[in-house]
Amino acid sequence: MAELVLKRIAQGDPRAVSECIDEFGGLVWALARRLTRTRADAEDAVQEIFTDVWRSAGRFDASQGSEKVFISTIARRRLIDRLRRSRNEPATEPVDVLDLADWSEPGSRAEVCVEAERAAKAVAQLRPEQQKVLQLGILNGMTHSEIAASTGMPLGTVKTNMRRGLIQVRELMQVLVDARGEVDS
Amino acid sequence: MNPALLRDERLLDLLVKQATEGITLEEQAEMERLLAAHPGADREEIARVAASLALVGVEEEPMPAELRDRVRADAALWITRREAKVADLGAKREAQREPVVRELPVRGRSSPWPWLATAASLLVAIGALYWRPDVQQVQVPPPAPEPVTPSQEREHLLAHGAGVINAPWTNTEDPASAGVTGDVVWDNAAQKGYLRFTGLAPNDPGKFQYQLWIFDAKQDERYPIDGGVFDVPAGATEVVVPIDPKIAVAQPVMFAVTIEKPGGVVVSGREHIVALAKAAAAG
Numbered sequence: 160m161a162e163l164v165l166k167r168i169a170q171g172d173p174r175a176v177s178e179c180i181d182e183f184g185g186l187v188w189a190l191a192r193r194l195t196r197t198r199a200d201a202e203d204a205v206q207e208i209f210t211d212v213w214r215s216a217g218r219f220d221a222s223q224g225s226e227k228v229f230i231s232t233i234a235r236r237r238l239i240d241r242l243r244r245s246r247n248e249p250a251t252e253p254v255d256v257l258d259l260a261d262w263s264e265p266g267s268r269a270e271v272c273v274e275a276e277r278a279a280k281a282v283a284q285l286r287p288e289q290q291k292v293l294q295l296g297i298l299n300g301m302t303h304s305e306i307a308a309s310t311g312m313p314l315g316t317v318k319t320n321m322r323r324g325l326i327q328v329r330e331l332m333q334v335l336v337d338a339r340g341e342v343d344s
Numbered sequence: 345m346n347p348a349l350l351r352d353e354r355l356l357d358l359l360v361k362q363a364t365e366g367i368t369l370e371e372q373a374e375m376e377r378l379l380a381a382h383p384g385a386d387r388e389e390i391a392r393v394a395a396s397l398a399l400v401g402v403e404e405e406p407m408p409a410e411l412r413d414r415v416r417a418d419a420a421l422w423i424t425r426r427e428a429k430v431a432d433l434g435a436k437r438e439a440q441r442e443p444v445v446r447e448l449p450v451r452g453r454s455s456p457w458p459w460l461a462t463a464a465s466l467l468v469a470i471g472a473l474y475w476r477p478d479v480q481q482v483q484v485p486p487p488a489p490e491p492v493t494p495s496q497e498r499e500h501l502l503a504h505g506a507g508v509i510n511a512p513w514t515n516t517e518d519p520a521s522a523g524v525t526g527d528v529v530w531d532n533a534a535q536k537g538y539l540r541f542t543g544l545a546p547n548d549p550g551k552f553q554y555q556l557w558i559f560d561a562k563q564d565e566r567y568p569i570d571g572g573v574f575d576v577p578a579g580a581t582e583v584v585v586p587i588d589p590k591i592a593v594a595q596p597v598m599f600a601v602t603i604e605k606p607g608g609v610v611v612s613g614r615e616h617i618v619a620l621a622k623a624a625a626a627g
Binding site: 171173176177180184185186187188189190192193199202203205206207209210213214223224227228231232234235236237239240241242243244245261262270271272274275277278279282293296297298300301302303318321322325326328329332 | 350356357360361363364365366386388389390391392393394395396397398399400401402403404405406407408411412414415416418419422423426427564567570590591609610611613
């Protein structure tokens with residue numbers, strides 16, 4: 160099995176840096192487009208994300224998840240930070256009207272990695288209001304207050320649904336990991 | 345997840361907020377304090393769950409060609425810098441490790457004869473001028489070289505770099521800017537430089553850090569280049585900080601230092617600008 164690209168970056172292999180762009184560029188671009196208001200913003204974010212990924216490659220631990228999840232975690236942190244900043248700034252150029260992303264029939268399609276498959280199965284088991292809060296917050300980058308305003312839920316309920324939803328998804332994903340382990344053994 | 349961490353409601357709230365909408369400087373500091381009570385806790389677990397959920401249904405699409413080229417250019421610069429750092433570090437370590445042959449007088453009751461043979465061959469080889477019967481070869485580490493400090497590197501850059509920018513800090517209206525002096529030295533060709541400060545208040549890195557921003561004529565003014573975060577240790581009278589730009593600097597026009605949350609930010613809100621320097625090439 161080929162050595163993981165992030166591990167090779169951490170070991171100093173310059174070709175791995177280029178391979179990282181080829182392998183994960185489409186993913187990072189898709190995530191950036193989803194959580195930015197303009198195309199230019201998305202492009203700047205992608206540059207920052209990749210630099211961050213290379214610098215952080217040494218922290219990647221395959222026992223904690225796939226490279227896609229590691230990169231997605233870094234990407235989201237950068238994108239969330241940019242979103243927070245942009246909320247404080249008046250828009251100086253036309254912003255795209257973003258379609259609300261959702262999980263249509265989660266678990267019914269092929270996902271980009273095993274964690275996404277597990278997460279899809281897990282989220283499908285949540286209560287509809289929890290699914291809605293996670294969808295608006297995680298897929299669409301809405302703040303808890305924005306979710307409350309959008310759904311009419313009290314802010315406290317939004318926060319509770321977000322927290323419990325994430326913990327439940329984590330537990331359900333772990334059940335799927337354990338079940339897989341039993342099958343394998 | 346650590347069960348104790350699950351019971352810490354406030355910490356859990358902060359971890360969830362960080363993973364979903366981001367947290368403020370104050371919340372970050374609070375989170376770090378709370379995490380200190382849970383050594384070994386996996387602080388990234390909630391963020392990984394959120395990242396896994398964000399990947400559900402995602403449809404990868406090719407990056408625009410122009411963006412891919414820019415990312416490749418960033419990669420080339422990053423690799424060059426990393427290799428330069430590795431080479432520099434390797435050279436310093438090698439200089440510290442490489443043994444040298446020293447001649448020391450034999451002490452005690454050990455027989456001189458094996459050493460005489462060695463010494464003789466060595467002396468013949470070098471055309472010895474003296475006969476020194478009590479000589480042995482031992483390998484001892486050389487004295488550790490004097491470390492090259494950022495201050496020395498700055499001086500060297502200033503003295504030897506052609507077209508190096510040397511810009512003094514100017515103060516702002518921010519209270520933290522009062523009494524700050526010093527300058528920026530930046531070699532655009534080498535993409536290397538240093539900040540020098542006196543009078544900049546020491547910081548607790550767990551509460552806030554200083555961050556440098558480089559305004560580039562080729563970049564949107566709203567998004568200056570992140571020049572790296574740094575600290576001012578307590579008791580320091582003068583600090584010299586290497587500049588660490590995250591992407592290539594094309595045409596720097598101004599340098600600014602802001603106060604930001606620990607770890608720095610991607611885009612500064614510019615609430616606390618503590619030093620500004622307009623670029624101009626040195627004499």
